[in-house]
Amino acid sequence: MTDTLNPATNAAAASAIDRTAAEVVADLTLEEKASLTSGASFWTTKPVERVGLPAIMLTDGPHGVRKQREGSDHLGIGDSVPATCFPPAVALGSSFDPELLERVGAALGEESQAERVGVLLGPGINIKRSPLCGRNFEYLSEDPLVSGVLGSALVRGLQSQGVGASLKHFAANNQEADRMRVSADIDERPLREIYLRGFQRVVEDEQPWTVMCSYNRLNGVYTSEDPWLLTKVLRDEWGFDGLVVSDWGAVNERVTGLAAGLDLEMPSSEGRTDAELVAAVRSGVLDERLLDTAARRNVELVQKAVRGARSSQVERVETYDADAHHALAREVAAASIVLLKNDDAVLPLAAGATGEGTAVAVIGELARTPRYQGAGSSQINPTRLDNALDEIRAHAGAGAEVPFAAGYADDGAISEELTAEAVAAASAADTVLLFLGVPAALESEGFDRDDIELPAAQLALADAVIAANPRTVVVLANGGVVRLSGLADRVPAIVEGWLLGQAGGGAIADVLYGVVNPSGRLAETIPVRLADSPAYLDFPGEHSHVRYGEGLFVGYRWYDARELEVSYPFGHGLSYTAFAYSDASVSADDSGLTVRVTVTNTGDRNGAEVVQVYTSLPGSRVVRAPRELKGFAKVALAAGVSREIVVHVRREDLAYWDTRVDRWVVEGGAYAVEVGASSRDIRATASVEVEGDAVRVPLTMDSSMGEVFAHPVASQLIMQAFAAGGDSATSALIADPSLFKMMESFPVGRLAGFPGGPFGREQVEQLLAAANAQG
Numbered sequence: 171m172t173d174t175l176n177p178a179t180n181a182a183a184a185s186a187i188d189r190t191a192a193e194v195v196a197d198l199t200l201e202e203k204a205s206l207t208s209g210a211s212f213w214t215t216k217p218v219e220r221v222g223l224p225a226i227m228l229t230d231g232p233h234g235v236r237k238q239r240e241g242s243d244h245l246g247i248g249d250s251v252p253a254t255c256f257p258p259a260v261a262l263g264s265s266f267d268p269e270l271l272e273r274v275g276a277a278l279g280e281e282s283q284a285e286r287v288g289v290l291l292g293p294g295i296n297i298k299r300s301p302l303c304g305r306n307f308e309y310l311s312e313d314p315l316v317s318g319v320l321g322s323a324l325v326r327g328l329q330s331q332g333v334g335a336s337l338k339h340f341a342a343n344n345q346e347a348d349r350m351r352v353s354a355d356i357d358e359r360p361l362r363e364i365y366l367r368g369f370q371r372v373v374e375d376e377q378p379w380t381v382m383c384s385y386n387r388l389n390g391v392y393t394s395e396d397p398w399l400l401t402k403v404l405r406d407e408w409g410f411d412g413l414v415v416s417d418w419g420a421v422n423e424r425v426t427g428l429a430a431g432l433d434l435e436m437p438s439s440e441g442r443t444d445a446e447l448v449a450a451v452r453s454g455v456l457d458e459r460l461l462d463t464a465a466r467r468n469v470e471l472v473q474k475a476v477r478g479a480r481s482s483q484v485e486r487v488e489t490y491d492a493d494a495h496h497a498l499a500r501e502v503a504a505a506s507i508v509l510l511k512n513d514d515a516v517l518p519l520a521a522g523a524t525g526e527g528t529a530v531a532v533i534g535e536l537a538r539t540p541r542y543q544g545a546g547s548s549q550i551n552p553t554r555l556d557n558a559l560d561e562i563r564a565h566a567g568a569g570a571e572v573p574f575a576a577g578y579a580d581d582g583a584i585s586e587e588l589t590a591e592a593v594a595a596a597s598a599a600d601t602v603l604l605f606l607g608v609p610a611a612l613e614s615e616g617f618d619r620d621d622i623e624l625p626a627a628q629l630a631l632a633d634a635v636i637a638a639n640p641r642t643v644v645v646l647a648n649g650g651v652v653r654l655s656g657l658a659d660r661v662p663a664i665v666e667g668w669l670l671g672q673a674g675g676g677a678i679a680d681v682l683y684g685v686v687n688p689s690g691r692l693a694e695t696i697p698v699r700l701a702d703s704p705a706y707l708d709f710p711g712e713h714s715h716v717r718y719g720e721g722l723f724v725g726y727r728w729y730d731a732r733e734l735e736v737s738y739p740f741g742h743g744l745s746y747t748a749f750a751y752s753d754a755s756v757s758a759d760d761s762g763l764t765v766r767v768t769v770t771n772t773g774d775r776n777g778a779e780v781v782q783v784y785t786s787l788p789g790s791r792v793v794r795a796p797r798e799l800k801g802f803a804k805v806a807l808a809a810g811v812s813r814e815i816v817v818h819v820r821r822e823d824l825a826y827w828d829t830r831v832d833r834w835v836v837e838g839g840a841y842a843v844e845v846g847a848s849s850r851d852i853r854a855t856a857s858v859e860v861e862g863d864a865v866r867v868p869l870t871m872d873s874s875m876g877e878v879f880a881h882p883v884a885s886q887l888i889m890q891a892f893a894a895g896g897d898s899a900t901s902a903l904i905a906d907p908s909l910f911k912m913m914e915s916f917p918v919g920r921l922a923g924f925p926g927g928p929f930g931r932e933q934v935e936q937l938l939a940a941a942n943a944q945g
């Protein structure tokens with residue numbers, strides 16, 4: 171391949187890079203244009219050397235640069251060059267920290283530049299619909315605001331380095347089962363309000379260079395060939411001006427896809443589908459202007475990548491600081507750890523002291539052999555790998571003995587011998603650090619989990635260890651949530667360590683010893699049991715269809731609406747200090763809500779709090795969740811310090827998707843605004859009047875009596891008509907509330923036809939027309 175991201179090596183490149191993309195396309199033959207819209211190989215686009223247009227490389231993504239070595243396997247899953255393995259999205263989501271994620275994005279950009287990668291395939295921001303989704307470790311949250319805000323931060327950071335993002339998987343790729351064919355059948359409101367909302371935010375705020383369409387179908391249509399999704403929504407409504415790339419192998423019918431808005435097929439089809447495009451243009455099936463548009467977007471992408479490489483500083487282009495990135499990976503991992511439980515301040519551990527009531531024993535193979543990322547296309551070959559055991563020993567201090575017992579084997583198997591060793595170590599220690607988690611083989615791209623259980627062998631080990639020493643701190647490693655009911659109430663502390671990337675071992679030790687005060691918050695609910703979860707009855711569907719029967723009620727929206735107990739709620743996470751909230755207030759203006767609250771660190775340690783703002787609209791005319799996250803802020807506060815925190819809620823985030831008029835609508839009314847430390851730890855509530863958007867739904871003969879009477883003009887006209895006509899039966903109907911309630915749903919056209927009624931059909935039609943005309 172022509173290495174082109176380094177312009178110095180390709181002087182001819184200037185000719186195609188410095189002209190407008192449209193000019194370049196105008197010089198191309200039909201065959202060249204078609205060739206530009208599919209890959210040359212697994213990871214590269216095709217150059218057109220005749221006009222000096224280079225190729226660029228696209229590579230996974232998302233939490234590291236997975237650039238395959240030359241000559242590696244053709245399936246694209248083998249060996250790759252070393253790169254920093256940052257924490258996967260499951261951890262990043264729990265950080266609730268856009269600034270930190272922007273730094274991660276920038277670091278990924280530097281590494282991409284060093285490896286001559288033009289587009290890094292990420293972030294993945296699909297909603298965690300079910301805890302079973304095998305790829306939940308690659309996604310940020312069950313909530314669209316968290317996904318959108320944090321996804322934006324990653325894109326912003328990455329693209330600041332002149333490297334393109336690929337926002338994926340667009341859209342509704344919420345399971346792995348049958349992912350290449352399954353149709354996600356979703357009603358319009360949940361589709362817009364839950365599944366597309368995060369994508370909309372990232373596209374509108376950050377203009378990712380590319381969006382990757384998913385494998386699945388959406389409401390029956392492959393996303394790779396859905397003009398509604400790829401053109402109407404993405405471009406016409408959201409203003410996307412980048413390129414749509416297929417997920418690898420997602421193209422079903424190339425010609426249909428291109429016409430729908432798919433600009434680049436990846437990986438290479440070895441020319442087969444390019445020939446289909448050429449034939450389709452020649453036979454008049456495909457308008458050549460559509461091909462021109464797709465070719466232009468491909469040229470623009472290459473131009474951006476080459477310009478991005480030029481604008482980066484030379485040092486960055488050649489190399490990056492692997493130690494600094496490892497340190498950043500550790501900082502992010504530590505900020506993502508969620509302290510779920512910490513009774514009697516068992517944590518943090520005191521460093522240095524041994525044999526005086528603070529000696530710890532470490533149990534569990536995962537402490538020595540960490541699980542730090544999930545399997546599949548995102549698997550990074552790390553530059554280094556820390557493990558928690560070594561790091562705990564380093565924190566415990568010189569001379570401190572920290573005994574270790576594996577407890578279970580690498581493959582998860584347990585034996586009497588391993589258990590006996592673990593029990594002996596637990597009995598002799600003051601505090602046990604018990605590392606449990608989901609084995610790698612159970613969590614991967616390509617398939618879903620069958621349950622959310624920790625392995626039975628590990629639970630049996632936990633029984634034995636807790637019996638030997640109840641002062642047991644559980645440290646978890648898992649890409650999707652695990653059931654903790656039954657275990658949580660038998661241990662004093664639980665540290666949710668997710669999958670934390672290559673520096674996760676150090677981050678765990680930092681949190682256990684209080685070097686870092688934990689500040690992660692759950693970006694997904696931990697249910698009491700799988701059967702409580704929203705999609706339980708509709709996952710993963712059947713016969714290639716999955717019905718999103720829970721509608722809008724995804725994640726905490728569901729648990730709250732059903733008033734279900736959960737093990738740990740969305741937004742939850744403890745600190746070694748405490749925060750008090752006071753003086754909450756909220757005001758509204760055209761841009762949205764401004765929420766102010768004073769937060770005080772009332773403890774004796776520095777720490778960070780995630781202030782969460784939820785809204786609801788009591789008495790709303792549409793179905794709504796009891797509370798929805800509409801804003802958040804992560805704030806670092808030194809011990810004893812108070813600060814006023816201001817969270818802005820965008821007006822558009824208050825909107826629901828109105829299916830009558832096919833657009834976002836802010837309903838007017840008194841919104842309840844809750845400020846909390848989690849979705850179930852609300853510290854202050856305020857109410858604010860919000861002016862609604864005007865929605866004019868024309869009245870027809872099908873409109874109900876209720877709708878007619880709710881219409882400001884129609885109701886007046888009708889009352890006037892009654893007064894003039896003097897029909898006593900109908901006047902009585904209107905005067906009697908219970909009678910009216912009974913007739914409220916009656917279409918006005920049907921009532922008009924009733925024998926003896928006050929109005930004829932013609933009169934009603936005139937009345938409705940007059941009402942519609944006057945607004």
Ligand code: BGC
Binds near residue numbers: 418547
């Ligand atoms: C995954 C994408 C990934 C692509 C390239 C696909 O199987 O779904 O997330 O970017 O492969 O490896």
